[in-house]
Amino acid sequence: MQDERDVLLGLYRQMVLIRRFEEASAKAYSQGKIGGFLHLYIGQEACAVGALAALEKRDYVVTTYRDHAQALIRGTSARACMAEMFGKVTGCSKGLGGSMHFFDAENRMLGGHGIVGGHVPLAAGAAFASKYRGDGAVAVCFFGEGSATIGAFSEALNLAALWKLPIVFICENNEYSMGTPLERSLAVADVSQKALSVGIERDRFRCTDVLEVRDRVAVAVKRAREKNEPTLIEALTYRYRGHSMSDPGKYRTQDEIEARKKDDPIARAEASLRGMGASDDELAKINASVEAEVEDCVKFADESAEPDESLIEAFNYA
């Protein structure tokens, strides 16, 4: 078995990669190299990193438009991710999808999706296919608490429970859906309670400690894989940046953001690693290698070719 310290070093690197990658995307957006909507995951890293650490390669991942982290962790290269946002043909969706629509079939990343809640039934569909074939794959679906108020979510939750599908629903509750705080969108500010209405297991925890996230998601993944039982997890988290790059974020105070930053998952992992005896040198090396990877992916995206005009129609039909 891999030593827990090495595991944490690996997860730490993933979290740092996501953060540096997204800081670089924010910069590229301000330079006009990335267009459209750009939603950053900064602050929420422990959620995707911990959850996906509990998965096997054969499992499926489906998420929202806030999708960079999930793709990067599933194994899509930083180059293919950055190139996608630059609209280049070397991107993971050939420059046709953009920031919100990262897809990677090989790594069973079934996409970033732009219609709030619309993707939740898709994830249940992947779980349905897995059960149909009996191949033991589990589907994990990420969504914001904004999805919890839309019909597609409720329907998928009931169907997954009714048909006993191997799925883990992970609601990333970051307290805001765009500018709307929880208390103005949910009658009961506890999304996990929705599990009660369909008789499935639930869990609810703060996403600060990446290893805890991994362990708690692993329980749900095991339940899905071994018993075909869905779980609804509410992962409490916080995004440091605006909803998207065009959001001035006037609906919350700087004090609130600063207070939340004290719970930073990367700082937390770093502290744990030091406790486990990791040296400055070791951590510095990881950070340097991430920086090199991010620098490389930006250069790659910059230098890559744009998709040809023929791609406008090329993929509309199989």
Next chain:
Amino acid sequence: MRELRYREALREAMAEEMERDERVFIMGEEVGHYQGAYKVTEGLLARFGEKRVIDTPIAEEGFAGIAVGAAMVGLRPIVEFMTWNFSAVAFDQILSHASKLRQMSGGQFTVPIVFRGPNGAAKQTGAQHSHAMETFYAQIPGIKVVVPATVADAKGLMKAAIRDENPVLVLEDERLYGTKGEVPDGDHVAPFGVAAVRRAGEDVTLATWGKMLLPCLDAAEQLAKGGGPSCEVIDLRTLRPLDHHTVVESVRKTGRLVVVHEAWPYGGPGAELVDRVQREAFDALDAPVLRCTGRDASMPYNKKLEDLTIPDAKTVLAAVRAVMAY
């Protein structure tokens, strides 16, 4: 006359109608505290309070349906879709409920409601956020579809929409929100079903709506400067009712027609217009009617490909040359 921005004209229309009529209220995502995702409703919460400017959760089908129900029993809701793309989630409420209630109740219930928001491609927002939805809605008997292209119409057509006794869909455009134009003073209400000739011409008619008016006017101007054919540019303003008479009249003069729209080429109000014109002005046509439309594909994210997917002055010019060369 005063100069306003398109978004201000929409806001002014809503505010004036809310002042006039207690039954009018606004409901939608981020319309209140956030001041509108595209700032169309900015300031309205402070002016009218939470009772009449209502922030909703992300629940399009639910709040569209609540508004339809409220309209059935006497209120006059304005429902904002953050963009028309998300109206697809509420499509059933519009198609199966709002549009049908009057007819299937034998005229007992009316649904005086406005659904509004930005429509069509914005800028690199990708395949799921770039729909020109009028193609779907203009099909439906029982609703009206309004597509203001100018600032004056943003105000006048919005006021008419709020006063109408039927469900009216106002399809605005993010790319027009910042445009400036003159708005008549006073209670400016624009009629439905009356197209406007935005530029007079002799040789070819361009019929269009919404933001595609801009590339049409641009192409017409370029041609005029270059000694090319003279274009008459018609802004349809409403797609249901659809004023094809103004287009037929123009075609009787020019003998040639190009219909320009952003939506996909398959069917839709553009094809409907072509059908009516060929029947009523067959004898006047010197060439087949051409259409210059969005490409028949889901919207690509890449900027260059997106630009190639949406009509612009260049593609309009090419269509004009083709119809002239026939």
